[in-house]
Amino acid sequence: MSTYVQEGTPGTGALDTGRPGYAPDPALDPAPAPDPDPAPAPALDLDLDLGKLFAARLQAARARPYLATALFALHTVASRSVPTMAVDRHWRCYVSPGFVDRTPVEDLAGVWVHEVSHLLRDHHGRSDRVARQRGLTGPGDRLRMNIAADCEINDDAFGDGLAKPEGAVDPQSIGLSDGELMEDYLYQFRLGPRTHHLSWLDCGSGADGLEREWDLGPDGAHGLSAQEQDAVRFRVAQGMKARPGDTPEGWRRWAEQAFHPPQPWRELLGAALRAATSGSGAGEDYSYGRPSRRSAGLPGIVLPSLRRRPPHVCVVIDTSGSVSDTELGSALLEVAAISRAVGGRRDLIRVLSCDAAARVAHPLCRAEGIELVGGGGTDLRTGFAAALRTHPRPDVIVALTDGQTPWPGSRPPCRTVVGLFDRQYGSASWDENDPDYVPDTPPDWARVVTIG
Template identity: 80%
Template sequence: MTAYGTGAPRALDRDKLFAARLHAARVRPYLATALFALHTVESRQVPTMAVDRYWRCYVSPSFVDRTPVEELAGVWVHEVSHLLRDHHGRSDRVARERGLTGPGERLRMNIAADCEINDDAFGEGLLRPEGAVTPETLALPGGELMEDYLRRFRLGPRTQSLVWLDCGSGADGLDREWDLGPDGAYGLSDQERDAVRFRVARGITGRPGNAPRGWRRWAEEAFQPPQPWRELLGAAVRSAASGSGAGEDYTYGRPSRRSAGLPGVVLPSLRRRPPRVSVIIDTSGSVSDAELGSALREVSAICRAVGGRRDHVTVLPCDASAPLVHSLCRAEGIPLVGGGGTDLRTGFVRALRRGPRPDVVVVLTDGQTPWPRNRPPCRTVVGLFPRRHDSPAWDEDDPDYVPDAPPEWARVVVIEPTPGAG
């Protein structure tokens, strides 16, 4: 008599589960390292399959029983994608920055993360699992990131059928009761997780054209060696953008509570909007091509630091003048023209005169420029490419030239060169 006949719970069919993982690795070979790094944990508490941030995969035996191998392969790819794309860490950051709390908001994050993954994950030998949510499911455009999707939908009629969705703490950062935690068995260390991501990114970039667009975009960013100053720059921008007065405006859409004390008078309330950031990039002759390339990467990092709102970030290439202002759609499409002398004061003037006025100005420069005499009416962050005093580029045609240090009212972060760049 079978286990079903005796009423005993059926054991996890690991042969079927691992056959599905092997199929996933065959059709998505660039993900093989990550797929085989996951350690499976049998659990009757999870609805389907779920992951935690330590690269454990919790699996429901009944889900494996009722799901075809081809669909299970798609679930394997989906779950490991949450970990590779750091959805748990990104969800934690978004929750802090936007004040999102409660299980409902974490469900929204899980749905948004699924939209980012499932947009182009399936096809070409990989079957889409039944019930997989895609941007089309919510009438949303494709090709966006989790942070973008979060702004585009709320829980409602379109998401009622998704209340069962639970990809685990590895998808939204919220610990589950079934998680083994940081001290449990079979978890990967920080170094091991970074090594897996690095190998997957190398596999994608080493064979261009074989991976979908979303994976290529991820690999281009993940393949960059970790730089402590990048975190400092992002923290400096976030700190400036969240300071008192930044991103604040009055609105009559939600009257102030003080109106109750003034009959017949409607007072506006103060609301926060996403901060606006202007990025001035030094394109003078003293800045190398490698540093300009690094500057473009920082523009993308700055965009993420303020919540991913590309429409609130503008870029001004500037040497001795700043003729053009670019709205940020994709950093790689911004022409960095220049090559002459340096006077970034013109960039400040252009950034502050262009409406609406920015809440934060970020300057990426080698520092060989005059600075505004007066403090701008917004916060300023300077990303400084370091220079040695004995460097040939230091004198700028004047052996006695010593550039002014960034002013005291600017927050300065030194941007170290990427090893091997240039």
């Protein structure tokens, strides 16, 4: 019969601390010998006060209700490696327990909004692109990106029920103006006396794209996929669009871009052209050159097959005075791209210059050899009319213009693609000699693609 001795039973040398009134017998339970060289007692580490942290998040959501979806999408990770709070590109929020312990709830609410703003505005992706374009690889460069990203957020992030955290960086604190983007701020300052007090700043890889040693990485738990991140951004943008009066100007600008993100214009133009040239009714005809396979079901009868003749394209290039030489060069590049979109058949493309009057339509031999004539006012109505008079008649008209023109009053009897030169930079000062001039928007019947 086996004997079972429970740990802590008298006589086994272990204290039965769970039995009331028990006192050890010195003969049976001698006290352990003292350690001749006792180690110092370890310092007690603070535990993360989740109650206080989540109360601050709730206060942030009440102050900025349009950010609530993003705030509650963040997964919290306690970390003693971060100075305050930081985020990674996978939407994890790393929090220092000591920072939470010494920071008021009102300031923590502002930090919540600040950190989630880095992720919503894709500062990690934008920093990576800037780093590649400008060769910014050092830790100092990444610190500048973090500071510039903070300036973009903090210029209008606080107030209206949201306290500004102590030490928050804003553009005025380093001598810059409000209302600009991270990429713009990077050009305007260098690390020096005005920024030496910010050397501690670390908002994580979610702010500057550079992974830290404490990041859980793409394979860590509770990260959001790229699709989930986009869904959160879209939901937040919807909330901002629903309450435009409560949203600061910087966030309204971001929401517009979230609904209408920049597109690869060359791919869009090629896709629009291919859709136009392959659409129903664009050059379809019947031919007996290759009998229809349905003839096999009708002995003695030969049926024609439906053949598609190659589409003819006429490119109308705006050569008015409001179009810059750079834009004309871009138009010639697009002519070469259009040639590739129709299978390299240059004989199918004609190019026509147009300012206030249409010029001669030239067959395409080489895009570099096209002579673009003009320099006066703009009236693309004459260009459309001249394009429709060419022989053979075009199946598709592509108009490359700055949009400062009257448009035909009715839909042309063929498909139309309009390539608009982007007027955010450079030639935006052109006004057709009239300061009150407002160009007409392209008509609804045209497929419009903005050329960057």
